[in-house]
Amino acid sequence: MASSGSPAPCGCLCRSPASLAWLGTTLLLLADWVLLRAVLPRIASLLVPAALPLLRVWVVGLGRWAGLWLGARGVLRATVGTKSESGGVQGWMAALEPLAAALGLALPGLASFRELGSWGVPRDADSTRLLHWGGRLDAFVLSYAAALPAATLWHKLRSLWVHGGHGDSGDPVRRLLGCLGSEIRRLPLVLGLLILSCLGEMAIPFFTGRLTDWILQDGTATAFTRNITLMSVLTIASAVLEFVGDGVYNGTMGRVHSRLQAHVFQAVLRQETEFFQQNQTGAITSRVTEDTSTLSESLSEKLNLLLWYLVRGLCLLGLMLWGSLSLTLVTLVALPLLFLLPKKLGKRYKVLAAQVQESLAKSSQVAIEVLSAMPTVRSFANEEGEAQKFRQKQQEMKTLNQKEALAYAVDLWTTSISGMLLKVGILYTGGQLVTSGAVSSGSLVSFVLYQIQFTTAVQVLLSTYPSVQKAVGSSDKIFEYLDRIPCCPASGVLTPSNLEGLVEFQDVSFAYPNRPDVLVLQGLTFTLRPGEVTALVGPNGSGKSTVAALLQNLYQPAGGKLLLDGKPLPQYEHRYLHRQVAAVGQEPQLFGRSFRENIAYGLIQEPSTEEITAAAMESGAHSFISELPQGYNTEAGEAGSQLSGGQRQAVALARALIRKPRVLILDDATSALDANSQLRVEQLLYESPERGCRSVLLITQHLSLVERADHILFMEGGTICEEGNHQQLMRQRGRYWTMVQVPGGVAAPE
Known part of the structure; x- marks a missing residue:
């Protein structure tokens, strides 16, 4: 004010x-x-x-x-x-x-x-006054x-x-064209073919008008045959050019689709760990697959229609201006009715289309979440509850689909009515011009045919443009992923040829991004030395698995330093770091690929069969893999679903050991192993010839593995309360001693 x-x-x-x-x-x-x-x-x-x-x-x-x-x-x-x-x-x-x-x-x-x-037509001297x-x-x-x-x-x-x-779609449209990359060089060729094809297609209405005048003037059969032949040649040439143009365009868009989807997926893979915790897997998958497919479909089909009818409309407009200025003005005066009103209705359609896409992503997420957790759903007898939840999402999407269909129908109906009114106006005005002798009957016929095609082109443009707008709306999230800068630091450049594996936690503090006020680790300080096994024990929620995650560089400390051979972890090159630091979790993730691929997962140089077999023998996985009909070429099933928990842990341990890491993290990685496999892991940790070459962080609930550890750290509340070897801690009769006395031994990680 x-x-x-x-x-x-x-x-x-x-x-x-x-x-x-x-x-x-x-x-x-x-x-x-x-x-x-x-x-x-x-x-x-x-x-x-x-x-x-x-x-x-x-x-x-x-x-x-x-x-x-x-x-x-x-x-x-x-x-x-x-x-x-x-x-x-x-x-x-x-x-x-x-x-x-x-x-x-x-x-x-x-x-x-x-x-x-009127070039070359004799005129009176007064005609220029017009x-x-x-x-x-x-x-x-x-x-x-x-x-x-x-x-x-x-x-x-x-x-x-x-x-x-x-x-508001300006930037996405430019980004969409930017997705063409080097393929954009083909667009001038496609545009040239479109123009030539459209001009050739105009032969039918042009020669129809000439033939009308010829019939009224009792023309010769030779002129009739010549006109029909020329019209046929131009029409066939137009069809051939259109075929070639569509082939070049669709081939280009197919390559663009593959490139775009690969770029989006690669951009997602670059994101930090918190990104995947804050965004559900189904929603991310929907963006990478469904949204990119919708976008590519619009680029290959809808944009093709848009370009074709835009060029066709411009060519028709030029021929209409050439044929009759008065009739063309009538058409142009009616353009606001054909353009502005559908534009307003199209905005509502675009909003509803975006809501339908969002609802579809949520519905897909419900299905993916339930199907991936069917044992839990069945265990709690909640099949009907999940079905009801899915029906609720479907009902919401049904309502949105009905609204979207209604908006589309109103838009199309308005355009059709406007086109019919325009045709009536053209016929009325054209009839008066023919009566007055301003234009010939053939010229009026040609113009009416031009105008009908022009109106159709405008209608197609108006009906196609919302679809392109819909693709532009769905591209927002795609470009958000492509433009998103990961919060984690960029990959470093350190790749030392000799890495000792000395790990130092120096006054490290950490809080998860979704709970920034709750410190999970507070002033944590300890060292992992090469040739030693350090056991990390403590009650659930004390921060043990968080230590393992930080050591894998999945998160960055909120305070303090985490050093590897005296250098901060982010300074090491990404692939190098994860060859030297390998981890096995309680529920390791396998892929629906062969055992050979799962064990060699992430290695740049493909290992030999002997190396894969040796790693599997160390972990105890060789015994059951060798009994399979196809051996190491057998598929492990989706997420290793064909394996037991112990078998998955054994394969994951082999995946870590084949890298010959300098730092090995076992985060309750033996909880599902049988007695023989646990004994094998115990020998691997304490009796293997390679023990002196690596530092081991052991998080386990098996007391037999902890007792032999060189160093034991007892964590509680994110800090180290007690440390020493097993005998020293037992003599202190502190919290470690109390935990050992509890049936079940050392507590499991959180």
């Missing part, structure tokens, strides 16, 4: 930027009517000889353009500070400059078409009727490319 001391008029204008904009536009319109319409023709008559009437029209048109452009710039400058207060006003005011261009060039352009259309109709009231109104649709179309197309334009 303006201060009480400010002048009233100024305060009024400041409070009403829309009033200022409307006032400036009204003054500009009055100036065009009172000054430019009357003064410019007189000035042009003084500057340009009467023998050059067309030049006079162009002088007047260019002068009008310059005057209106300067006035539009002045109005825009006067309201430039009101954008934040009146975004809608700024939107339509941005069309003033293209409107000035359209108003200035409309009459000169029409006059030029008239001159070209070129000077710019000062008449009907011509003034018609110029606005023709210029408004042209300016609106130009402004809308421009908003798709200019950053920060009124069209």
